[in-house]
Amino acid sequence: MTTACQACPLRKKPLFQQMSDDELVFMQKFKKGELSVQAGTTILLEGAASPQLFTVLRGQGLRYKTLEDGRRQVVNFVFAGDFLGLQSALMGEMKHTTEATTDMVLCVFDRNELWNLFRTHPGRGYDLTFLGATEEHFLGDALATLGQREAIERVAWALMRMWRRAEGLGLTGSGTAPLPWKQQDLADAVGLSLVHTNKTLARLKREGIAVWQDGRLALPNRARLAEIAMYDDGDIVQRPLF
Amino acid sequence: MTTACQACPLRKKPLFQQMSDDELVFMQKFKKGELSVQAGTTILLEGAASPQLFTVLRGQGLRYKTLEDGRRQVVNFVFAGDFLGLQSALMGEMKHTTEATTDMVLCVFDRNELWNLFRTHPGRGYDLTFLGATEEHFLGDALATLGQREAIERVAWALMRMWRRAEGLGLTGSGTAPLPWKQQDLADAVGLSLVHTNKTLARLKREGIAVWQDGRLALPNRARLAEIAMYDDGDIVQRPLF
DNA sequence: CGTCTTATTGACATATTTCAACAAAGGTGG
DNA sequence: CCACCTTTGTTGAAATATGTCAATAAGACG
Known part of the structure; x- marks a missing residue:
């Protein structure tokens, strides 16, 4: 009773490369x-x-x-x-x-x-290597974020990242993206204390830039968020699906 | 007048997997x-x-x-x-x-x-993917270091890392490893200011744990350095060579 | 109705950054 | 051979971003 690859709902998403x-x-x-x-x-x-x-x-x-x-x-x-x-x-x-x-x-x-x-299937092997390179790229960006950016930039970067990924999956149709994680998870991702992460999120909300509550993220001022995050929109490319 | 792969000096180093x-x-x-x-x-x-x-x-x-x-x-x-x-x-x-x-x-x-x-040569393709996974592993460690560790731990981690890599290449025979970089490079690697990196290095030297000068690193108390760095010695595994 | 988890906020502590000045070494041109 | 300049390393003092502590609020759950 499993999903056939043929009917896989992910295949058609814009985020993924087509498969022969x-x-x-x-x-x-x-x-x-x-x-x-x-x-x-x-x-x-x-x-x-x-x-x-x-x-x-x-x-x-x-x-x-x-x-x-x-x-x-x-x-x-x-x-x-x-x-x-x-x-x-x-x-x-x-x-x-x-x-x-x-x-x-x-x-x-x-x-x-x-x-x-x-x-x-050497082509699939190639794709696997590609996937590894994609992950490597992401981790390099994350490293630069933790190493060089201050609190608000880090949080903005992480939010942009998650938003874009959700978008690639077609999850943002409602104007919000599902972010089921806890503030502690975000704090541990960006290398900040929980308290400071909370205060930074509060600031983004107060300034009308990003609102994350009840497990969903809304971006009333996405342009500003991207600016704070110094977010490169070419960041997420089509990737192979396995 | 290039080096033949057959005669490649790297092949025999303990760091690398053997090649058929x-x-x-x-x-x-x-x-x-x-x-x-x-x-x-x-x-x-x-x-x-x-x-x-x-x-x-x-x-x-x-x-x-x-x-x-x-x-x-x-x-x-x-x-x-x-x-x-x-x-x-x-x-x-x-x-x-x-x-x-x-x-x-x-x-x-x-x-x-x-x-x-x-x-x-699917085996070589496999090796390439392996290499990507190795790099991914390293970046994950680096991320955890920048995100969760304080200054002295970060510097200790970076020094251990470089020492181990040099060791794998047989570069530590003299009791010192060649580290031709600048303090600014290390600072930019661990996400600290140059000044604080300098003071942290000074402390490691003063306490007789690690001495980095004139482009070479000596570790009079490597065990202590590894302890500060929480360094996992299984960290560097044999890797394929290309 | 308690208990647990998560989010929120203020006050205070501190690790790290920034600023600034100086020292040592090497290169360059006169 | 010596003055001068640039690069790199070193050190103290002051500024600040972020962490820690502590208390409260709000919701979920049995």
Whole structure:
């Protein structure tokens, strides 16, 4: 009773590159099933080797690293279309934890077939490398944000980022984007304390730039937010889907 | 008069995975020549599409992003064995600048043959993806360092990182590692001001933990440095060489 | 009706930045 | 060979952005 790749709702989204018929057939074979998890579930655990790879079909999540002393760095927010577990498949173990923030549905792949993928479908292997390069690009931007920008710029950057990603998935039709995370999650993503993050969000709201409440984000002054964030709109490019 | 891959001095270093004879032959064909550049030269420019890919054969460099207002984030320090330009080859343009800190020698590859590589040598394609995952891992660690750690921990982390990398290349035989960069470069890497970076380095020196002067780093108390850095020694794994 | 989680706000503490001045070293041109 | 200038490193004092502490509010849930 799973979704056929043919009928995958993500394929038509503007965010993703088109797939050839041949690739579609291959992906259907590659796909082993679906996994439904409740909000709060840990999908991949830092330090563990996962026998599986996932593509997010529905729902949102969080990827983070935990330091020895308990501090936490949110590495990225997880949206539909994200491919999870590649690190583990290649390097033996995950370097961060992935957790479901909302209920989620994931396509499941077998990591043992990854090598097969490279051998029989070099185009898909190429796409996987591309995906890695995309992630690398994102992390470079994030690094520059944490290293060089002040609080309001960091928060603005993170909000822009999430907004754009939601937009690429066609989730902003209502004028708001779903952001089911907590302020603490954002704080851990941008490297600020919870209190200061809260005050910064309050300022953006007070100035009529961005309003994040009840799990949804509205941008009454998106241009201004992009300006504060020094956000490069070419930032998100079409990406391959797995 | 270039170095034959067969005789590549990097191949035997403990840092790199071994290559099959077949792969060696292929790499020799893939390699188009060598490029020698002087210290200070820009090798790859942010925003530009490079027709070439490089592997660092000798020398050290720097990768950084520049923000609109001139602030600079050093993304990573470049050592021998690093593969440069993959982002440009896959995504059309580089997302950061790469610059030679010392004189450098680079192996040159043709980006147009990248697709060929995936098709005819899936194992090498796999390795390329692996390399991307390694970089992603590193950037995740860097992000956690900038986001969650205080000044002395950040500096300690960066020094450990560079030391370990030099060690993997067999560069620490003398008891010191070559670190040809400026304090400003380190400051831009860890997201601290130059002044505070300087004072933090002074403290590490005063306490007999790490001494960086005249372009070389000595670690009279490496255990303590690793402790401050919360440095995970399993951090650097064997990587493929291109 | 309590209890728990999340968001909010003010007051205070402090790590880090900024400003400024100086020292050491190397290069250049007279 | 020496004055001069540029680059890099060093140090103290003052300014400030952000963190920490503490208390309250608002909603969810059993």
